[in-house]
Amino acid sequence: MGVVFHLFLQSSRLSKKRAFLTIASIAWGTVSILLLLSFGEGMKRQFAKNRNSTGGNIAVMWPSETTKPWKGMPPGRPIRVMLDDVDYIRERMPELKNVWGELRSGRTSIAYGPKTVNAQVSGTSWVYGEARRHYPRTGGRFFGPLDEAEKRRVAFLGNELAKDVFGAEEPVGKTILINNSPFTVIGVMIHKRQMGVYGGPDERHAVMPATTFKALFGRDRLWVLVIETHEPEEMAGALKRLNEVLGAKLGYDPSDDRALATWNIVKTSQVNRNISVGLQLFLGIIGILTLVVGGVGVANIMYAVVRERTKEIGVKMALGARTSWITGPFVLEGLVYTLVGGAAGMLLAILIVTPLNYLDIEKNAVLEFLGRPTLSPAIGAVTAGVLGIIGLLAGYFPARRAAGINPAETLRYE
Secondary structure, X not given: OHHHHHHHHHHHHOOHHHHHHHHHHHHHHHHHHHHHHHHHHHHHHHHHHHHHOOOOXXXXXXXXXXXXXXXXXXXXXXXXXXXXHHHHHHHHOOOOOEEEEEEEEEEEEEEEOXXXXXXXXXXXXXXXXXXXXXXXXXXXXXXXXXXXXXXXXXXXXXXXXXXXXHOOOOOOOOEEEEOOEEEEEEXXXXXXXXXXXXXXXXXXXXXXXXXXXXXXXXXXXXXXXXXXXXXXHHHHHHHHHHHHHHHXXXXXXXXXXXXXXXXXXXXXXXXXXXXXXXXXXHHHHHHHHXXXXXXXXXXXXXXXXXXXXXXXXXXXXXXXXXXXXXXXXXXXXXXHHHHHHHHHHXXXXXXXXXXXXXXXXXXXXXXXXXXXXXXXXXXXXXHHHHHHHHHHHXXXXXXXXXXXXXXXXXXXXX
16 A cells, blocks of 8 residues: 555656646536535525425315215305314314414504504414414514403514504504504514415414404404314324314315315425425536536546556556556545545635525525525535545546556557
């Protein structure tokens, strides 16, 4: 091994310019693959965060009308789910993590002092806050079980709605008029980016207890029914069971998937995850191909070295040099050039990506949607593995050609 390393140092000193250009090409390929993979990783994480901002293992159902006959009743009958049906479902489906209904009033007047805006107002259960990621800003809260039981006139505002109504003033603790009735603002939602919404962005509506909504507007027919499971794989079975439970009560065929038009967010999230992984894989392939181009450059240079040193190699072989003494320096040279270039590329990529992690993504619309570029250990391991393979191959094939040289023919080589 010492002889091989000595021969490598001897040859590398004779071609410093070639070594620099080779290392530069590998460094550029490494920067490319790391930046592409880090942007892909950041995008995947941000998309997951944006998806979860609507809720995790939930399904949203809009009562619609039947499309199948049932027990002598014709199709086309409207399905009406009432607020009391939520307790009916809870009793018969204790396996659910949460179930709630939402009452909705569109374009409802919300006034504070001289300012009046029209916004959507929802009435729902206290479990909605955590399940739908309605996290309050510091100093506020979402309404609780007691607020719901006592029909308290409290309201939780979306952050953009709060800005429209109050401007720069702190809303928590203030009294507003909703449909000309006084309500106390108990919390304002923190900013969140949503990829999936139903009924408009959460940031632009107000939420109150369902019991209060019923007393204020005199309505208890649900706009949507929502269930939440403990695990995503439970959702398909839960939806089937729910239709059996409600079908028996409301009179429709449990297999009629139009009676309750359903948005299965679990299923949608899985599709979006697959798309994110596919996009990241596509970016990684582009980066690897860029790195392969650099590896081909290394191999070409090594082939040129073999050609230049054909006579020298033949003399060494004629004097009894071992095959490993001939092939070893070429493999080692290709590997070292690749790894040194890879290390330089990794350092440069870190210098590019690190400052982006200190940007406030809430003030940058592009980063808020796409996320921050992220260099994870997995990305580093993949890149290092690709570099090692390319380096070995770039040195192996020229080395194999060198080992196949006929010493007798090299004496005539010019």
